Amino acid sequence: MPKLSPEASRLLKKRIHAIIFEAETKEGKLFDVALVIVILLSVLTAIFESMYADGGFQTLFYSLEWFFTVVFLAEYILRIYSIERPSKYVLSFYGIIDLVSCLPTLLSVLIPGAQSLIVIRALRLLRIFRIFKLANYFSESMVLYDALMAARVKITVFLFSILIIVTLSGTAMHVVEGAENGFTNIPTSMYWAIVTLTTVGYGDLSPKTDLGRFLASVIMIMGYAIIAVPTGIITSELTRSKYQNISNQACPGCGSQGHGQDAAFCKNCGASLKTPKPPESN
Amino acid sequence: MPKLSPEASRLLKKRIHAIIFEAETKEGKLFDVALVIVILLSVLTAIFESMYADGGFQTLFYSLEWFFTVVFLAEYILRIYSIERPSKYVLSFYGIIDLVSCLPTLLSVLIPGAQSLIVIRALRLLRIFRIFKLANYFSESMVLYDALMAARVKITVFLFSILIIVTLSGTAMHVVEGAENGFTNIPTSMYWAIVTLTTVGYGDLSPKTDLGRFLASVIMIMGYAIIAVPTGIITSELTRSKYQNISNQACPGCGSQGHGQDAAFCKNCGASLKTPKPPESN
């Protein structure tokens, strides 16, 4: 690499940063689109490799995977090069995902036949989320994210209660049905309880005794009633975020209420609403 | 066809248009009802044909299908004849469906034994939606349609996230369970992941190893928690359309929108909004 003057280096860094990390400029957008395509192609390659592993395409898949690895590696190095504080990026969630995206092929040299590296290759898909985050028109996804975050504690309490119900149901079914009907131990029975409560119902394990079927019926109807809970949580959060933006401020002119958060004038009498509002807590 | 005077031809066109394209007149309603019956009968014929393909009814089914084809073809020609701009109709969604409705039998002469034409015959059912659109008393369906349209972006983001979860889950299960338990390749494992996440759970593929069952349990509980998301989206849209009462009126002063139904003054500039509003239909 030829030595650059500090000024030229600074400008180059800034330019690369704008292209790689931002999505405002035309080049930035082009880079994002190209990256999404390369990511999707690399995952498609992994998928096809799993389908035609025995065919004569081994060399093709191998070459493609090396090509993607070089591309991701080059991108990773450019990201570190162009950013102000590389350490912060390297240790961030997406920094780790970016590094991991380059590893499978490199590791496959060291550990031959490591089939499980295919999972790491699929992890590249997570990188697409960052690109969508940059593209502002996907701001709708934030509403979903906010609703999920707001309901975080409730969902945790809910999942925890589910876990206790699953343990109790699983233990009871292990005792009632026993190993001869496939409920060989408590973890297996807990797996059955999860399959049942979530209404998936594979049927690989199913109660055979009368008491077991009765117990399963109770668990199913319970599951039917509590499936409503997470839905209720998310829905009420999503609904709340819609209603909340009605301010409680009364018009100083006519005393009317129900103005939007962004209202500067009273909707009834047209008087100015510019009394200072206290900062909202939520 | 005898030559018609231009005036008589214009009147005939107008009359046919009123009968075929509109639902206000008595004849128009009768035509719609007759068309719905013919469509349902033609689909029922296709269904019965699939059931008694080996019986001695081949000639009957064949004759019936030719009858329906002639009816739909006659209707298609009349539609083109009576409409002002035929090209616009021909290239519209329903124009293509109408044309496609006539094709199966005609094509079966060219391609003998083309069993797959039965799908095209079922597509005739889509034509019923147009008739319902005409019938105003089905205006309720528009509320559903509007809610789905308003939630369009959110549902897309949601489905896209599901797709990434499915790919990651499918790859992981392919590695964990392997071909010997039926997870032969990534697409098959992704099919399993979709069957599981949507809580369908056929059981044609199900995890057999302990690690696979644990992973499947996590995926199922995750699916149980996120099944709440589309429900929350639709519900909050349906609820919003009832409560928000946000008028579409733009302020004559500053052009801003989003005023409440009851607003008399613009919330941004305080200008009067008292331009007469048309009476609302719903």
Added chain:
Amino acid sequence: MPKLSPEASRLLKKRIHAIIFEAETKEGKLFDVALVIVILLSVLTAIFESMYADGGFQTLFYSLEWFFTVVFLAEYILRIYSIERPSKYVLSFYGIIDLVSCLPTLLSVLIPGAQSLIVIRALRLLRIFRIFKLANYFSESMVLYDALMAARVKITVFLFSILIIVTLSGTAMHVVEGAENGFTNIPTSMYWAIVTLTTVGYGDLSPKTDLGRFLASVIMIMGYAIIAVPTGIITSELTRSKYQNISNQACPGCGSQGHGQDAAFCKNCGASLKTPKPPESN
């Protein structure tokens, strides 16, 4: 039956009517409780009869069923005797259910071994709904009923769309998978489509080909997205019935809004709100 004086007969009728048709008096309540117990016992008898059909309990079950028949027949005759206009009762929904409740055993004399009469015996359960309707403390069920009724048209439109999706999916899967994978004809494939869309997923029929699995995945994800629709409909109806009772009336004293429908005085300044309200349409 000894001849009664007209006056005594009228009083007896009135008394029986109060006991059988009403639930205000102590006797009326006792009658209802006794009737619920007899109904449940008669259905339990039918259930046990199906379980121990081969045991030596035939005579017991036969005697019990005759006992219940006599009880229901006596009750039916008393209902006709005590009501003002018997014809109206006889032809009403519950009148027919009451008559049908007596029939199975009577019919079994004429048609020996008619196993299907057991369904009619289970229909007796429907009679319990009337008793709950009388008991006013079950008024909560009316909220559910009202919500379902209000969403009647939307649910019909929804179910109709489901039916069209089911027909199209079923036809496509019949062509793609074919009879060799169990999709023998269109009705069978439609049954599969319903099992899939409703996320029941028995697994008695499941796609085997790659194209079939892809198509099934699309149908499942579609089903996952549209399962939200009926939930959204019911929820928004239930929520609406809660919010509606906020009046739009502004206080004549201070102009404030948001008073409950039942408010007689302004909650801000205490002024009377007794300006005549227009009759509400809904």
Added chain:
Amino acid sequence: MPKLSPEASRLLKKRIHAIIFEAETKEGKLFDVALVIVILLSVLTAIFESMYADGGFQTLFYSLEWFFTVVFLAEYILRIYSIERPSKYVLSFYGIIDLVSCLPTLLSVLIPGAQSLIVIRALRLLRIFRIFKLANYFSESMVLYDALMAARVKITVFLFSILIIVTLSGTAMHVVEGAENGFTNIPTSMYWAIVTLTTVGYGDLSPKTDLGRFLASVIMIMGYAIIAVPTGIITSELTRSKYQNISNQACPGCGSQGHGQDAAFCKNCGASLKTPKPPESN
């Protein structure tokens, strides 16, 4: 145990009570954390015992279980010792759970090989709920609990209707499909109906006849429509608790309730409501 002076005994009791029953002090919190860990370890022991019953770990599991039993027994005795009114605690829900937690191992001495005691050991998990109740930061769970309680009657009515539908469906399917397709008796068919209505769909029982499949389709679509009901109930309760903001304050003038949180005057009689309200916790 050496004799304590009454004063020392009183102080000791108070101190033990603060540690065991409360979570304010540092020792109280430590005790709770330790108890959660012991409970989880004891349940994990039961789970591992079910997995490696045949291995050489019998003595280890036996010793561990005795250790946990002694710990729980000691805790139970301390709870009785330190509380004011022991009888009230002993007969309370958690008092019985605490006692039951000590029993399995003690009983296993009397009844050797009583495998079903493993269920009682899993019941120990219920004790965790009490500890969460103490920890105030889990107050979110109360919102869920309140919503479930508020919807108590509606859910009961709903479950009762489900039970009637299940009985009718089960009886009908028993008659239509019969014993040769697995619907051997009405309880088995009711089990199938519950598996179907809750959309679990194991597939261990599934309709084989055309009429049975049609009937099953109707039941499934019905189930699809009514799955919306519990969701709607919970959601509208959760949403209501956010919006309704109905104060529990009774009017000092007329005793009426149901005033809004912001009401300054009674909506019935116009009397002032300005009695000081306690600060709200949530």
